[in-house]
Amino acid sequence: MSETAAREVSTAENPWPVRTVARKIGDWIHRLGAVWVEGQVTQISARPGTGTAFLTLRDPAADVSMSVTCPMSLLRSLEPPPREGASVLVNARPAYFFGRGTLSLRASEIRMVGIGELLARIERLRRLLAAEGLFATERKRRLPFLPKGIGLITGRASAAERDVLVNAHARWPAARFRVINTAVQGALAVPEILDALSILERDKNVEVIVIARGGGSVEDLLPFSDEALCRAVSAARKPVISAIGHEPDTPLLDHVADVRCSTPTDAGKRVVPDVREESERVRQMRDRGRRALHGWVDTQRRLLDQLRSRPALADPLGPIDRRADEVEVQRQRGRREILSTLTREQTALTAARARLTALGPAATLERGYAVVQFSDAEGNLGVLRSVSEVSEGTEVRIRVGDGAVRAVVTAGSDRAEEG
Known part of the structure; x- marks a missing residue:
């Protein structure tokens, strides 16, 4: 080296x-x-x-x-x-x-x-942001009906601050604001507005943010067409209201914000409801609910009156009594039919029993006949039909009409003579 x-x-x-x-x-x-x-x-x-x-x-x-x-x-x-x-x-x-x-x-x-160059640059930025979808309607969020806290970014002691607060409190006296004063024109405007937007985004008590400024020249309103501010408002998690200048003034912030108000006075009216209008609406809804309830009660009362006027409800025990009488008549008829059937069957049974008695072996025995029975080799009891079936000493059973006796064969057989 x-x-x-x-x-x-x-x-x-x-x-x-x-x-x-x-x-x-x-x-x-x-x-x-x-x-x-x-x-x-x-x-x-x-x-x-x-x-x-x-x-x-x-x-x-x-x-x-x-x-x-x-x-x-x-x-x-x-x-x-x-x-x-x-x-x-x-x-x-x-x-x-x-x-x-x-x-x-x-x-x-x-x-x-120059003004022409500024406007041309704003137009180029507008086309760029529109192409990225930052102006799309579907990206815009709805304002809360009654926010518990409202963030306001505006100039210190400005007419815009006074217009927003006075008009909002005139409509809803209990509206709560957190005001952050920033520069609203010049080189410090954009950084201070971005810092204020970040503070209000982190505040849990703030539900909607208003950025307000009075009218002015194109150069005065230039910070509200700044690309960094537009992208920060588009990325905000809370709804943002833009209230910049007068009706003809349309900085790019108006297109990116969720709601565009023509003036700070309009923003004060849009951010909260009117307590008088809401009270009147509540009264009207209460009256409408009362009328609807009364109408429903009247309809149900008429329906109950119609139901009570029907025979089934006007005399509820009458049909039961009539049916009870019909049941009693049918019961008596059934009883008679059963007794008639029983009597008829009992008579038939008695007749059959008499026929059976007349045809049966007991009746024959009653006339003096007897039935002799013996035991075969296997011990089975059989009817004695022939003298050859028994021998002397055979024990037999003799049945008569009122009972049976036993006997022993003592003599040889005697055959009946044919003649």
């Missing part, structure tokens, strides 16, 4: 002096060359008798600013002269001041951004 290269390396043993670091930073900055820069003028210092004017240029969408120097003649040549909050285009070269270690822009040309 050469001696020159060794000097270019910074180490703890070989540190660079401050002048070396400052020179190297200046070399890198000066390589950038001339650039066009757009921003908002937040401060102008042009003292009489001096040849240099000092301006502070701020990015409207971020908390970033830079110092700009220019010849006084360049500032005087501008028509109209720039004022704080104006948007400008600056052609400048970065300048690094070696002694103080500060950075600024040395302007060689300053152009005021």
Whole structure:
């Protein structure tokens, strides 16, 4: 490694002096060359008798600013002269001041951004946001009927704040507001409104947010067409009401917000219901409910009267008595039929019993006949039909009309003579 290269390396043993670091930073900055820069003028210092004017240029969408120097003649040549909050285009070269270690822009040309250019930029941004769906109706949320807390972002002690609060309290005296005052024009407006929106988003007692400002020029209302603010309102979890300017004023915030009000006064009327109107509506609904209830009761009473007038309900025991008489008649008829059937069957049974008695063996025995039975070799009792079936000494059973006796055969058999 050469001696020159060794000097270019910074180490703890070989540190660079401050002048070396400052020179190297200046070399890198000066390589950038001339650039066009757009921003908002937040401060102008042009003292009489001096040849240099000092301006502070701020990015409207971020908390970033830079110092700009220019010849006084360049500032005087501008028509109209720039004022704080104006948007400008600056052609400048970065300048690094070696002694103080500060950075600024040395302007060689300053152009005021005209109304036409501002409107064209707003229109381009409007088309971009519309293409992304940020203006879509289906993305918009409904306002709560009666929010328990209302967030209000507006200028300090402004007519817009007074209009919103006075009209809201006139409609609903118990409405609760949390007011956050911010800048509503100029370079600080967008960052402060974004911070206030974030605070109200985190507040659990706030259910709807109102962003309000009075009328003004296109430049005054420019913060409410800022892309960062529009995207923050679109991403908000709570409904947002836009009440910017007068009826003809339509910044992009009006398209992104969930509800667009033509004026702050209109926002005060839209954010809460009218207590008198709601009381009257409650009274009307109470009267309507009372009439409906009375009508229903009258209808049911007429229906009950009709039911009571029917014979079945007018004399509920009459049909039962009549049916009881019919049941008694049928019961008596059934009883007679049963007794007649029993008598007829009993007579038939007696006749059958008499026939059976006359034809049965008992009747024959009653006339003097007997039935002789003996036991065969197997011990079974059989009817004696022939004298040859028994021998002397055989025990027999003789059945007569009123009982049976036992006897023993004592003599040989005597056959009946055929004749």
